[in-house]
Amino acid sequence: MGRLAVMAPMAQPGIIRPGQYTPEEVARFEAIVHRYARHVYNIAYRMVGNEADAKDLSQEAFLRVYRALRRVEPGAPLESWLYRIVSNLYIDLLRKRPRARMESLDVPTETPRGEVLREFPDIASSPEAILEREHLDGAIQRALGTLSEELRLVVVLSDIEGFAYEEIAAILRVPLGTVKSRLHRARQILQQRLAPYIEARKRGWEG
């Protein structure tokens, strides 16, 4: 994935033929779906945190790929382009639904002693619960949900999808320094939210 293809590599317009898609083109679309759909869905799911929106978002992303199929060079890497579509769609979704937008909990609160981050007591942090995978996943997803969308996008692309900083900068079209600082902030906040799980993990390493 060492490429920085920001735009979908476009084929020459001259070779575009009018009419419906040929069986080869349909097969190409199938191949793209086969290769990327799981990742796209996963990113969308971690972004929105629920199945219905994740489904809509990734379906819409592939609809766009379908429409643009003839302008996409066969065999060209589509990661950056596709993931940018997903992140843009996600941002659009938030704009369309301002009421569903949660107050961002990671924005520092003003106090007389300066800015502080809110503390969140985790209601179910018994040792048994911490060890339960399902419970852990839910807690992580909830913690992700409290991040602002900017921070969430960066942390999902980096720590869940494993993109390099430069790739994230290309996908989100932000400077490299912005990726670094957002990731730093996002991890600090997640650390606070997931403190009991992190302690358990550290103990696991030490033990």
Add this chain to the structure above:
Amino acid sequence: MRLNHHRVGHLLSPYLDGELLPKEAVAVQEHLLECAACREVYDRLRATKALLGELPVAEPPAEFWTAVRAPRGFRFPLTARLPLRWPALRRRVAWVAAAGIVLLALALAPLIKGSLDRLHAAEIGVDLFVREHALQMSTQPLTDRAFLGVVAGDSDLVLVGEPARPGETAP
């Protein structure tokens, strides 16, 4: 390369991600060996990243696959159906129209100007001809009625025995 606490704090995240230059990475590594506080911060970061990385890949529901494979309700928009011809044709038509308008304007400009000039000339032409003729051809200006008529008309005088304006009675 020596690093202070504050600087290391900002480098830990990229260090964890393998995004530092080799010499920076070595410096961070050395600092971590001798600084328990930074080691603690680093371990937390590492655990955070590990927790996120271990999240299971969310499995799309079955209907997602059918919907994605056959984009339902999708119609080729006109521009997609005729991707080459239609925009190219439109662009060509626009160019031809623009060129036509320019040519038409260039051809019509002298014509319009010419006819306007002629109309203007026709308006004043007769009068001008009569005046010039009357003034130049007069051998005896003081008794030539044509000459005097022009002069009198210009200065709004009235010749003896003639009405000042058509329809008025002579003074």
